[in-house]
Amino acid sequence: xxxxxxxxxxxxxxxxxxxxxxxxxxxxxxxxxxxxxxxxxxxxxxxxxxxxxxxxxxxxxxxxxxxx
Numbered sequence: 001x002x003x004x005x006x007x008x009x010x011x012x013x014x015x016x017x018x019x020x021x022x023x024x025x026x027x028x029x030x031x032x033x034x035x036x037x038x039x040x041x042x043x044x045x046x047x048x049x050x051x052x053x054x055x056x057x058x059x060x061x062x063x064x065x066x067x068x
Contacts, residue, residue, distance in 0.1 A: 001022050001024075001029070002020060003019075004020075006018070006019070007020060013036060013038070014035070015034065015035040018031075018034060023044070023046070025046075032044055032046060033047050037055065038052075041053065042054075042057075042058065
């Protein structure tokens with residue numbers, strides 16, 4: 001989920017010091033702290049843990065809906 005204001009530092013292949021973006025993992029909402037691009041992968045970091053996803057997963061914006 002996103003707050004009305006998202007802040008961070010933009011650098012080549014990297015977004016760092018992020019605030020305002022959270023992801024739900026099981027029953028917890030975790031703040032995404034950093035996103036790093038490594039060729040065809042995006043690594044999303046929540047500080048103590050991270051997960052990699054193919055860049056192609058983000059080619060299109062998902063349709064918004066009330067269920068989000």
